[in-house]
Amino acid sequence: MIIGHIPAGYITARLLYSRLQTRCADLRSFLWAGVLGALAPDLDMLYFHLVDQRQHHHHTYWTHFPSLWGGLLLLSVVWALTQRHSVGAMLAVIFSLNGLIHMLLDTIVGDIWWLAPVVDQPFSLFTVPALY
Template sequence: MFIAHAPSGYLLATHFVERARSLPVRASLAVAAGVIGGLAPDFDMLWFYLVDARQTHHHKYISHWPVLWLSLLMLALLWRQVRPSSASAVVLGLFAAGGLLHMVLDSVVGDIWWFAPFVDRPFALFTVPALYKPWWLNFFLHWSFALELAICAWALATWRRRQRARPIRGVR
């Protein structure tokens, strides 16, 4: 995935916010947590380019280990059980869910080490053949990019629907 991680985090968080009976946190903060969580695994690109000199596939870094995101999600759920009114638990839960969704989406055509650090084997649903140069053109011309565009369109439609439903300040 290249462009759909933030929109998918937005969709995940807005779905949660719209269905929650009550939240101990502002909806905007909850949505931001989902969006940032959806992007967070790729923050490792800074290390990949600036420190590691592209020596290790960035999906092998701990930020792309599903066990990290599952652990954070479990921590948030336990925290919420102990302190049901905890805003931090909700924010952490949405952040972790966004990170886990990132792993799922990357698994469509990108290698994810689902059992890292225990098993050193990547998994992907489909392979993108290397037909074009530069390398990223292979992804933009692959059918899976249509899935990314669909996620982006869905997020845009959701955002527009939410904007229309929002009351305009100062107008009664």
Template sequence: MFIAHLPAGYLITQLYLKRQCFSFAEQHRAWLVGVGLFASVLPDVDLLYFYWFDQRQHNHHSYWTHTPVFWLAIFLLPCVVVWITKQKLLLTTIVVLLMNVMLHLLLDSIAAEILWLYPVVKQSFGLVEVPAQFAWWPLNFLLHWSFMLEVLIVGTALYQLKRQYSLKYQTVNIQS
């Protein structure tokens, strides 16, 4: 994925917050959306290592930041502690973080491979393989059919964002 991680994070976070059985104040909703956006690109922090230290020797999807077990291990204890203490905002923050990280890995699995079963099985899994036809590697992805899925996700997020703010603007005008 190139351009769809942030928009997909926005969409899934908004959907999750809409389906919650309890509501949050506007500033808490904004916080949770920000957390979702941050987490939607968090696994790609490994790109810093990929370019600065690894000199592009290994596919960054093979790093530990792109393994579900790493993220599950990080979030398991905080999730249990917060669930026991019944802190709704903190629990929702952790759920939004984990949900967006896992969505990132799922989206990466469409046109790349992820170590979903690591460390039990050291095999990567992906939906399709993007053939290397062009010397400039991004062109291989931009011209692949899977990029249309990214465009669809971006378009849906833009539509949802426009719809949300136009409804909010109408509500403000009605109350004025």
């Protein structure tokens, strides 16, 4: 699934670059921030394999909580609106937006705890049965 998030992050950043009037941010930095934001939630795979010894589904970690990415996106948008010439704010917006899009894409066939940490209930659009 990591492979699918890279093009999604790139396409989102590329499409939004001119529409967001990114001001000071150059295209290259904006694309990198977008791709890194799309990949960031899955960095928990390192913890999953190296520390947790695959004891818990990595979607139960806080890095896969939509509330985290939604909160970061909200803070980033407020930052961008209050400091109109901030490159960091624009990079934070695309980074956190792609983190939130990562949650949407993971929801298609994977469980995502959309209401975590308040409600312990996973949601997914489709269920793929494990055959082997």
